[in-house]
Amino acid sequence: MKIAIVGAGWAGLAAAVKAVQRRHEVTLFEMASTLGGRAKTVQTHGQRRDNGQHILIGAYHHTLDLMRELGVDIPQALHRIPLCLIDPNGSGLALTTTSSPTAFAMAVLHHDAWKWSSRLALLRESVRWALSGFKCSEDLSVEALTRGLPQEVRQGLVDPLCVAALNTPPARASARVFLRVLRDALLTGRGSADLLLPSRPLGDLLPLPALDWLQRHGAEVKLRQRVASLERSGAGWQLCGGHFDGVILACSAKEAARLAQDHDPDWYRLASQIPHESITTIYLRCVGARLKAPMTFLPRGPAQFAFDLQAMGHASGGFAFVISAADEFSRAAGDYIEGPYPATLEGAVRSGQFAVEGLVGNISAMQNTIPNRGNS
Ligand SMILES: Cc1cc2nc3c(=O)[nH]c(=O)nc-3n(C[C@H](O)[C@H](O)[C@H](O)COP(=O)(O)OP(=O)(O)OC[C@H]3O[C@@H](n4cnc5c(N)ncnc54)[C@H](O)[C@@H]3O)c2cc1C
Structure with a gap:
């Protein structure tokens, strides 16, 4: 199948690699002159600079697996430390060994700056979240979820964790997504809550290795090419002068909404309302x-x-x-539309990979219902 991918951020790159691995013919369109979208390295004043500081955590399994597949040397590219949320005086929660539920409990118990009642309240609440499968109602905010915790725990742990993981203040952040990240960080294997701090420019972590891999595997990568419109063409799509069996919109929600406006009004309304x-x-x-x-x-x-x-x-x-x-x-x-993860690198990679699976399933189902599909 011929697949067009619009946008070469981490989502588009992950989708392109996955689609090539599934033996599809891939063309990746990127309007900028550099790959990587909101997590990239640019050349400025003669120096390579990241567009913004990023952190990953050990639970970003899809991203780390993809980097490995692309040949990135992870220990060299990412500086791994146990989860540590300390202030400039060195006070705060710090795991001493690589993360696990036991290491977390030990760090809470040894956090001398908190009263004993606060430490026990946090452990009690954590056990309650674990017993509920780290699930809660969809419209609950992080603030509402953690209202019962002592203020020093909210200020010293919940607030920084929420802003770091979800980039949203607790009053507006989704408790469901927060608990999901917490679950993955604490329960998906040793080291899942570790902080992985880039020791190489962001471009070397995924965008450039992906470009190299895609070109070696026959994909076409078109930089400086903005997809201005998307037209139906038989059972497929027409864009930038080419015909494609399927299209993945891996661009910003606003651009994706614009491109989909004439084809899926409901989705257009949803995507154009997503706040940043x-x-x-x-x-x-x-x-x-x-x-x-x-x-x-x-x-x-x-x-x-x-x-x-x-x-x-x-x-x-x-x-x-x-x-x-x-x-x-x-x-x-980053944007967040569906799936368990917030607007992060992991959310982008997962959504790109998920889109390939969904698209290929949809096209196959459609082709099975269209007679003489070889001519359509
Ligand atoms: C400063 C900053 C710090 C961050 N810190 C973290 C962090 O610490 N940890 C973390 O996990 N996440 C972090 N994020 C979020 C993370 O960077 C994003 O969630 C992720 O990069 C989004 O990737 P994406 O591929 O979904 O979208 P994008 O990166 O936005 O990629 C979309 C691409 O589509 C292209 N495009 C748009 N329209 C068109 C068109 N019509 N035709 C062709 N191309 C088009 C754009 O140029 C862009 O390259 C941070 C984001 C920023 C900005």
Whole structure:
């Protein structure tokens, strides 16, 4: 089958690799001059720079598997540390060994800055979430889910975890998605909650290895080519002068809505209503300065996290400050439409791979119902 993929962010790249592995003929269209979308490396002032600081966690199994398939040396590309949410004074929750439910419980019990009643309340609540299968009603917010926890636990753990994992403040973040991430981090094998901090530019983690892999496997990658419209053509689609049996929209929700407007009004309405949360990274240089940990939580803001880039394997004196979900800044984080994951790299990779499975299933079903499909 001939498949067009619109957008070469991590979702489009994951979809392209999956479709080629399923032996389809793939053309990938990207309107920018660089691959990677919202997680890419650009050349600026003669230097390679990431468009924004990213973190992965050990539970990003689909992303890590894909990177391995593309030949990325994971230990070299990602600096792995046990989950650690400490403030600039070094106080906070820090797992001492690679993560597991027991390591989490031990870290909570040893967190001297919290009262004993707070530590026990968190453990009790965690057990309750585990017993409910980490599930809750769909419209519950993280704030509502954790209202019963002591304030020091919410401020020291829930709030930073929520902003880091979901890029949304607890009052607006989905408790269902939060619990899903928590479940995967604590229960999907040793190291799932570990923080994986990029020690290579983002472009080297997936976009460039994917480009190399796709080109070696015969896929066509068209940079600087914006897909302006999508037309029905028999049982397939016409775009950018080519005919395709199927199309995957791996672009932003707004662009996907625009392209689908004439073909699926219900989906157009849904996609055009998806709000974005902003996320901003400020890079600073201060030679000689160091932080107590590679990633530090800043409880007093305006940034929520500071990264010591030297501790992650980059040149000395580099720091990144991340301001999440701050509406006054530009609107730019990932989209989330369906599936268990929030707008993250893992969500993007999973959605790209999921789209290939869904598309191929749909086309096969359609072709089975169309007579003389060889001519259509
Ligand atoms: C600053 C920042 C920090 C982040 N931090 C983290 C983090 O720490 N951890 C984490 O997991 N996630 C993080 N995210 C979120 C993560 O980057 C995104 O969820 C993910 O990159 C989205 O990938 P995507 O492929 O779905 O979309 P995108 O990356 O937006 O890719 C869409 C692509 O489609 C292209 N396109 C759009 N329209 C067209 C068209 N008509 N024709 C052709 N091409 C088109 C765009 O140019 C773009 O390249 C962060 C995001 C930002 C912005």
